[in-house]
């Protein structure tokens with residue numbers, strides 16, 4: 001089953017390797033991973049999509065949580081959340097089929113961001129299904145390149161994935 | 172101008188006073204401020220400034236003869252004392268030589284803090300001379316690791332490293348220090364603040380879970396308590412005993428849990444698992460409640476999972492949430508420190524005793540005692556060797572072991588009665604661990620007699636440390652259980668590979684007595700059972716330095732009982748102590 005994990009991590013060198021290593025160790029291939037800083041520049045959010053057995057993913061998640069640089073991990077697979085992905089798709093296009101492509105782009109509320117002699121670049125955002133669908137429809141025209149960001153996600157409403165307050169532990 | 176004097180006064184006011192120090196001096200000062208008295212290390216180019224700061228400092232530095240031994244000695248020191256063990260190595264090969272030792276500490280949750288030098292910052296990542304990405308290499312075998320990017324970070328990182336290594340579930344931490352960082356000048360000021368928002372182990376167990384565990388214990392007719400290394404590291408041995416005695420719980424322990432409950436106690440079942448006692452394995456197989464404390468259901472412990480404790484409800488008390496449900500389904504998980512949780516649990520249960528169950532266990536104990544056959548040729552049986560060491564030490568020694576048959580015989584026949592007395596590589600099973608770990612233990616516990624029971628194969632993996640022991644006059648008593656075989660390998664080949672002894676016969680090997688003497692260590696060889704006691708007493712009597720006794724034992728003795736790989740705990744072979 002596909003799992004969406006949302007992590008809040010300290011913006012330290014190596015944190016991505018530490019997280020990724022825990023998945024590869026159990027033979028799990030991360031489908032997508034997207035990282036970017038949050039409202040706090042010392043803290044990043046990572047969204048990981050991984051396919052795997054419920055129990056194993058849970059155990060990996062607990063190990064991720066143990067990493068010193070990880071502040072919070074949530075499995076938001078079953079939460080009501082907004083998930084988005086951005087894709088750039090370079091499609092073969094010439095004067096004869098450009099208008100057909102434009103129609104598809106319109107339907108998906110995507111955009112043409114570059115026009116060349118032999119191709120156009122389409123930019124689309126949406127959930128995974130939408131991005132998959134437009135790629136499917138553009139395929140007959142000849143796709144030259146695809147770049148996808150991987151999913152980012154956020155739980156809807158007031159429920160928030162907070163960064164814990166920086167507590168000072170006195171030893 | 173640097174303030175040259177290292178402050179070792181422990182005076183509170185002096186301690187907090189800011190001083191100008193080089194990175195290397197700050198390193199030494201920070202270790203002293205952490206309460207470190209001993210470090211194990213080996214110098215090299217990138218740690219020369221650190222070694223210069225160590226020179227004539229109050230730190231006791233033990234120069235080993237191989238960095239692997241520095242890591243094992245730090246580990247042995249930590250296991251014997253409960254305080255973090257510290258080792259230091261240079262960049263590149265020095266750092267990679269530590270790796271086996273760090274992995275050993277990682278698998279057994281031992282608080283080792285390892286320091287490595289590295290090449291200067293501007294050379295990192297350029298394949299400089301003796302550069303190794305040691306933080307990359309040790310990523311999966313440390314609790315955490317650090318690269319010090321500037322000298323100003325050094326005091327904080329050292330504080331955090333010790334805090335992480337010793338807090339929650341203990342484990343190794345590595346700190347990598349580029350050479351030029353140790354040359355920078357900083358203002359050093361002692362503080363004990365640690366700010367790690369992502370690191371907050373849960374000590375207190377959830378009260379609802381503890382209540383539920385207490386109810387399950389009161390309802391159980393056939394309960395068993397199964398303890399692991401977590402009991403030792405949390406200092407919970409006395410509470411394990413209180414709980415066991417209050418509700419009449421038979422107690423079995425893992426290799427790491429040895430000493431967490433007195434081996435001679437009437438409720439003790441001995442070790443469980445692959446080479447556990449028949450009665451421990453039967454008790455776990457038939458129990459209706461298994462209470463696991465600080466144990467991790469290792470495959471050497473559980474045997475075949477689907478038949479492990481199959482009639483039992485399982486309570487799992489562990490400080491590490493990632494251990495819960497990792498290998499077996501758990502009915503009542505309690506995440507928390509063993510000591511804290513057990514203290515609460517003891518209050519919630521009332522005195523009882525399941526006479527029928529305890530009677531059944533007594534019967535099993537009578538029917539299947541641990542035993543062995545004498546050798547027809549009259550050689551020393553290795554089990555007898557362990558019994559004799561027990562007799563000579565009155566059961567009060569700290570004993571470190573290597574890995575193999577001798578390790579299992581020690582675990583079976585030496586009835587350890589206190590925590591931190593049995594030191595062995597359980598999780599990684601590292602041959603060559605015992606001797607250097609014994610050196611570390613002896614330095615950490617000068618009040619205890621420290622023995623090392625080594626295999627002949629294992630001993631040869633770190634025998635260079637004979638020199639270290641001799642030079643510093645470290646009073647370790649090395650007993651080599653010499654069967655001329657990689658005995659455990661030979662046993663498996665005998666049982667599972669039609670006795671095809673491929674590369675397990677290591678013959679009479681080097682003359683260990685001469686080898687020891689060449690290193691300045693007095694040594695004796697024993698070949699007859701009648702001579703054994705005197706030789707061991709001779710070893711016990713030496714106060715001011717190491718000794719070695721090379722004991723030639725029956726070559727083909729096997730460790731029984733045994734749960735073959737893939738079998739359930741009930742399907743042991745050699746229940747009688749041997750196979751017909």
Ligand SMILES: Cc1ncc(C[n+]2csc(CCOP(=O)(O)OP(=O)(O)O)c2C)c(N)n1
Nearest residue numbers: 575576577600602626627628629657658659
């Ligand atoms: C570093 C390392 N290499 C290989 C092994 C595999 N191994 C496990 S036990 C054993 C034999 C140990 O021989 P010895 O030290 O003589 O002990 P014995 O079994 O004879 O008592 C070997 C090779 C290991 N555990 N560690």
Ligand SMILES: [Mg+2]
Nearest residue numbers: 626627656658
């Ligand atoms: Mg041997």
